Amino acid sequence: MASLVQKAHPPLGGEFTDGLRAIFGDRLHFGEAVRAQHGGSESHFETMLPDAVVFPHKTEEVVALVKLCQQYQIPVVPFGAGTSVEGNITPIAGGVSVDLSEMNQILSVNPEDLDCTVQAGVRREELNEHLRDLGLFFPIDPGANATIGGMASTRASGTNAVRYGTMREAILSLRVVTPDGRDIRTSGRARKSAAGYDITRLMIGAEGTLGIITEITLRLHGIPEVISSAVCSFESIAGGVDTVVQSIQMGVPLARVEILDDMQMKAVNLWSKLDYPELTTLFFEFHGTEAYVAEQVEIVRDIAADNGGGDFHWSNLPEERTKLWRARHEAYYAALGLRPGSVGWPTDVCVPMGRLAECISATKEDLGTASIPATILGHVGDGNFHVIFVLDPDRPEDLTEAERLNARLVGRALEMGGTCTGEHGIGLGKQDWLVRELGDTVDLMRMVKRAIDPNNLFNPGKIFTL
Numbered sequence: 001m002a003s004l005v006q007k008a009h010p011p012l013g014g015e016f017t018d019g020l021r022a023i024f025g026d027r028l029h030f031g032e033a034v035r036a037q038h039g040g041s042e043s044h045f046e047t048m049l050p051d052a053v054v055f056p057h058k059t060e061e062v063v064a065l066v067k068l069c070q071q072y073q074i075p076v077v078p079f080g081a082g083t084s085v086e087g088n089i090t091p092i093a094g095g096v097s098v099d100l101s102e103m104n105q106i107l108s109v110n111p112e113d114l115d116c117t118v119q120a121g122v123r124r125e126e127l128n129e130h131l132r133d134l135g136l137f138f139p140i141d142p143g144a145n146a147t148i149g150g151m152a153s154t155r156a157s158g159t160n161a162v163r164y165g166t167m168r169e170a171i172l173s174l175r176v177v178t179p180d181g182r183d184i185r186t187s188g189r190a191r192k193s194a195a196g197y198d199i200t201r202l203m204i205g206a207e208g209t210l211g212i213i214t215e216i217t218l219r220l221h222g223i224p225e226v227i228s229s230a231v232c233s234f235e236s237i238a239g240g241v242d243t244v245v246q247s248i249q250m251g252v253p254l255a256r257v258e259i260l261d262d263m264q265m266k267a268v269n270l271w272s273k274l275d276y277p278e279l280t281t282l283f284f285e286f287h288g289t290e291a292y293v294a295e296q297v298e299i300v301r302d303i304a305a306d307n308g309g310g311d312f313h314w315s316n317l318p319e320e321r322t323k324l325w326r327a328r329h330e331a332y333y334a335a336l337g338l339r340p341g342s343v344g345w346p347t348d349v350c351v352p353m354g355r356l357a358e359c360i361s362a363t364k365e366d367l368g369t370a371s372i373p374a375t376i377l378g379h380v381g382d383g384n385f386h387v388i389f390v391l392d393p394d395r396p397e398d399l400t401e402a403e404r405l406n407a408r409l410v411g412r413a414l415e416m417g418g419t420c421t422g423e424h425g426i427g428l429g430k431q432d433w434l435v436r437e438l439g440d441t442v443d444l445m446r447m448v449k450r451a452i453d454p455n456n457l458f459n460p461g462k463i464f465t466l
Contacts, residue, residue: 080150086427120149162381350422
């Protein structure tokens with residue numbers, strides 16, 4: 001629905017196409033269906049087609065591609081699972097979409113060091129299936145079954161971030177192809193380093209504008225002895241948020257804690273065939289020994305009761321935990337189910353924990369007067385929450401209303417010392433807000449981009465304009 005103007009670049013000539021075919025053979029695609037798959041989004045952004053799609057299998061092929069694209073000045077846009085929601089992979093300048101999904105090898109696992117190295121196309125669920133028999137797991141869980149490379153590129157986090165951190169904390173090292181065709185490693189496997197600039201962190205969250213990530217070395221964690229989930233409903237959003245804040249202040253090591261407002265719970269019940277009260281609800285998860293988990297549950301139960309919480313239901317049964325978190329992960333599609341035929345605009349902000357209840361409550365008041373359906377959910381353990389606007393694609397006024405509400409949401413978060421995005425990234429959708437949030441710092445980002453990618457061929461037009 002969001003209208004964009006596709007930028008022009010030199011046409012793909014015969015010699016360039018021949019060069020692509022020499023590298024990729026039948027893994028080069030020009031068909032409109034494949035191109036549309038790589039030019040669209042699960043969100044409201046207009047589909048814009050790349051000129052070609054390639055599926056590399058190794059870093060050396062990405063190097064060859066980048067050198068060829070530099071020679072002919074053709075844009076390059078990395079693509080993982082296509083689950084980003086801010087237009088991060090939309091090829092606004094056309095060019096070649098580099099689908100890394102077939103670079104899906106788990107290259108090494110080092111149980112004694114609690115780390116592993118994977119290719120960029122490995123999906124997080126596949127990685128955890130591979131690690132399970134070793135008693136290890138990778139905790140970053142953004143909801144979608146995203147690729148590890150995509151998660152690195154957008155600095156993803158998710159439901160486990162309150163205890164295990166985000167991709168920024170999870171990554172030890174990257175293998176990256178730079179815009180001039182160099183194949184670099186940003187660090188070793190050591191847990192800390194003071195060796196020069198932190199290029200690893202520079203690439204994390206750069207959305208493919210500074211390099212194409214082909215391999216990632218990740219921190220791993222031992223699977224807890226006991227994992228328990230709990231659900232508790234509240235009459236007010238403030239009561240739910242205060243429960244989380246007070247639990248953290250009490251030192252309870254919550255593994256996950258998610259908030260879903262009454263509208264989102266209504267959607268979840270309909271979509272997942274559940275019967276939870278249609279009230280603001282917290283989903284918890286606790287990790288540890290049996291006695292330790294039981295102690296955590298009791299502390300949080302008491303805090304919830306003091307804040308107006310209802311019955312506190314908890315379980316250690318894997319099948320019940322799986323059902324609960326599947327419902328949470330399908331919340332986006334559940335929200336769209338409130339209005340058949342709709343498209344979604346999921347947005348996010350993050351604020352200091354002390355302002356979270358105020359920010360969510362004010363947002364809820366805005367949504368109460370809105371002309372479109374919208375739901376609230378989020379990873380409240382670190383101050384991050386989402387609003388899903390549910391739009392009729394045939395009603396331009398719906399998009400206008402969502403833009404108004406989103407502006408109030410993001411403006412409020414910035415006034416509270418927060419950020420315009422906790423985990424979605426900037427992409428196309430939040431570039432103006434990035435400038436408002438960081439001011440002249442964005443000019444420094446532009447200087448870095450020009451120095452590393454002077455021809456602006458790597459995912460052009462994302463994060464900021466040059």
